[in-house]
Amino acid sequence: MKVIQDLLAQMPYAEVVRQDKTYLVTVPKEQLYAAASLLKNNEKLSFDYLNDIVGIDNGDSLGAVYILSASQFPSYIIRLKTLTDDREQPTMDSVIDLWLSADLYEREVHDFFGINFLHNPDMRRLFLRQDWKGYPLRKDYDANPELNPIPTENENLEAMEDLPTVDIDLNGKRREQHQKLFEKEEYVVNFGPQHPSTHGALHLRVSLDGEIIKKIDPNFGYIHRGIEKMCETYTYPQIPHLIDRMDYLSGTIHRHGYCLAVEKALQLEVSDRAHYIRTIIDELTRIASHLLGWGCMANDMGAITAFIYGMRDREKIMDIFEQTCGGRLMPNYSCIGGVMHDIHPEFQKKVKAFVPYMRKMLKEDHILFTGNPIARDRMDGVGYLSKEQAISLGATGPTGRASGWSNDVRKIEPYAAYRHADFKEMLRSDGLTFDRYVIRLDEIEESLKIIEQLIDNIPGGACCAKTKAIIKLPEGEFFQRVEGSHGEFDVFISSKGEKYPWRVKFRSPCMTLVNTLKHIAVGGKIADLIMLGGSLDYVVPCIDR
Amino acid sequence: MFHLEIITKWLDEFLRTYLLDGWALFIEFVLIGVAILAAYAVLALILIWLERKVCAFFQCRLGPNRVGPFGLLQSVADMIKILLKELIKINKVDPFLFRTAMFLVIIASICTFGALPFDKGIQAVDFNIGVFYLLAVSSLGVVGILIAGWSSNNKYTLIGAMRSGAQLISYELSCGLALMTIVMLSGSLQLSEIVAQQSYAWNIFRGGIPAIIALIIYLIAGHAETNRGPFDLPEAESELTAGYHTEYSGIQFGFFYLAEYLNMFIIAAIASTLFLGGWMPFHIPGWAGFNAVMDLIPPVIWFFGKTFACIFLALWVRWTMPRLRIDQLLNLEWKILMPLSLINIILMALWIIYV
């Protein structure tokens, strides 16, 4: 695109490689902030959405890849890459003043690779304990369990409140400053890590003034299993099993995304039948996930009956999964080249029976909860998220769409069988809690439409393409986006041509949602915080990986 | 009508014929105490079972059905278990207050329970200021809750206790005002007198529109006083894990649990006594035959029937509505219920004068 070419021409220091709609831009470390700032703050086309920051260890150098896209033309992607040779005390410039989402991403890279981002006021570790030794995603990490034994004491709260900032002064000397997160007299309450409504093991430290929330500090890592590191020791067909267990509610969709990435790299032709089946299963997963999200939100607001209603309808989908895939929550269905096995003979019949049933139940759900005066009163006017904020925070999925940000990957980059289906991207403009709530129910309806269109037209043919026994990806970097039920899920695979990947990175849609919570819940009540957590519908194991 | 009074009278005469008056009185006191405690415990068990069944019914589930027929013995098993749980000693609490709190809560609820007129003559104390007594004693429970939250030395319990304090003090007002309208109508504070007046028409029929408004206000405010959903902010499970009783284990927690259910019963019983005629059967003036048939049903059954109908209503609301937020809760009381009950008192005065 010409605008992008023009923009890149303004960076004489950058090396640009174009691959279709993706631009790979490599800049020297010193120019990183200048390049990022140019891409974000220009009048022609602002790259206002930072998908992700991927840390990379190339053995001799450490680096970071900034994946950027513009909310106006979301199908174009710029991958801004920079490397540093310093392995002892690597530093890079922080971009946290450009994108709100950079905050947590930079902490993540710092946690895994030990890169310090200058001027970022919060350079704590994100997932691991502050006293963890070593940086696990570096290639020379010492995994000796004696270095990091199972701790017997809870993490020191003092250490968790201590915010280090690294910067380099004019003489080129490295300085480290420390700040306190909370004042001494603040009333700080811990929500989590074991709490009934944090949707997993999330730890929110909340500073309160009576019932009113003054500050929120989310702490992650209570379910960090190191999936990205494990992926580097697994072969390509083994990895999907771990992906299912990250975001277990939309695991099937994420798995699909990974398979698409590998297929793209291998240039493997997948049959239409597999595409159709994958799409239908994805949409069923989305319905199940939204039902659970709806129920959990109602449960967080105190309406337990609504939660049970959601779970009741979800069981119908679980039945369909069980019959065809053999699993309930973890169908393990997509695989590289197609799907594991063909659909059950009764699959179509069951799905066709499910669609009208779900429509009927949706009406009931609306009567039970949407129309409830208490529920309406609590949701109205609370938790406003503007479109600009949503883009800057990278709050994708239903949350972003409720604020009016059109970000549905199914529309931007139609994959699998979505190009054959006619469906609307649900958009709302107000960005309030109620919009986030109701958009999920609307999306269930759209998903039902997609399923209805595809279920009768599943083409014949093989359900899985033949692959070699040992899959080796060609050298290079591969990137695929899919629309998970909680937001955009990205897979980034860096391969050196071996049977194991060099680096795998998953963009967690939920991490940005927790970051959003941090921004929108301030000033509300405790009850609002819990409700907003439900309305954003994050899954913590997806964040922690 | 078959009044249980016959039995109590017979017992009294029987004791007095064989014993000195003082001894007879002493034995009667002991018997009444035992009977109230036993009824309290049994009712709590029934209510817990009922709640679990009704909740299951609303949620398309079955509810307890393995222990005893229809799961009837489920709450008995729970009781045995909870009696035998360890009482944890916690280091940094105020031990005296921590152990006093649940007694305050349960004593307040037992005291109220004792003053309820279950039937003619089945009422432990029949004060001439009965309504006033009920209001006074039932609001003592909040002190226990506040102490529990404060002494536990835990942030969740403290928030829960503060919420509870704000909530109970506010709703006490419209509770009292709603009952006042009925007191105006009957001109008496004595519960037996109020019930006796309703022999031809229950108060909601006698008092017309103001009485119906008062009943609705009372049911809402009373429901809020029991700390049950949608007013369950003090223990808001999804927000404060278990609210003010987070730190209590074993039977200490059991006391709070019992009191919660019995308070629900007490509120329903007061509603049925003051508004729905207490143990009085349903009579229509002039229909002698119909009235005679209604009289065949024993008054105790009438009383419990009405009470359990109110309880069912409370359970229905609890399992349907989401929880209110604290500001909504206070708005509802101070901006809607309170002014409404004040207006309602004037309405009732006009009703008494002109109708």
Add this chain to the structure above:
Amino acid sequence: MEVKDIKIKNMKYEDFKDNETLESYVQELRANGVNVAVAKIDDLINWGRSNSVWPLVFGTSCCAIEFMCTAAARYDFARFGWEVTRNSPRQADVLFCCGTVVHKMAPVLKRLYDQMPEPKYVMAIGSCTISGGPFKKSYHTVMGIDNIVPVDVYVPGCPPRPDAMIYGMMQLSRKIKMQEFFKLPKQPATPQGETAEGGEA
């Protein structure tokens, strides 16, 4: 799949699997040396305890969703009286460990366990809690929660179906029934130092 080579002293494998044989075995044991009154009270207590197991859900990941299914309409564990899920460890009887436990979470699990009143039980749900499961190669996962707390019932699966969880809970019930209440180990005399909020933290 059946585990074949279980070796139990003095008992055939078939008998071990059969609840009735076990119960008659216990009765036989008691008849030969337990005070009748104590045994009867024990029976009553154990009837109460085994039928009223209130879970504390320590749900970290996928298994927690299947646990919710167990609680919801179709599987409805309320039938057994287990639906009183307490969120405060002080009021719970059994700790349901649903999902992977990692290094950072391990002290929290230990603390929650310490905060529960005796007699208390632990159920390990899912392969991760049993042995680390699919995350065996991970640098941050605890390979089995029995490294941290004693476990009473293991429910395998990734995640286990709700039926499996119900079966596991029935096994726990059965275990409680077999215990002699008066001989259970008592809580050590040292009081618990922390408030529950710390454990929630």
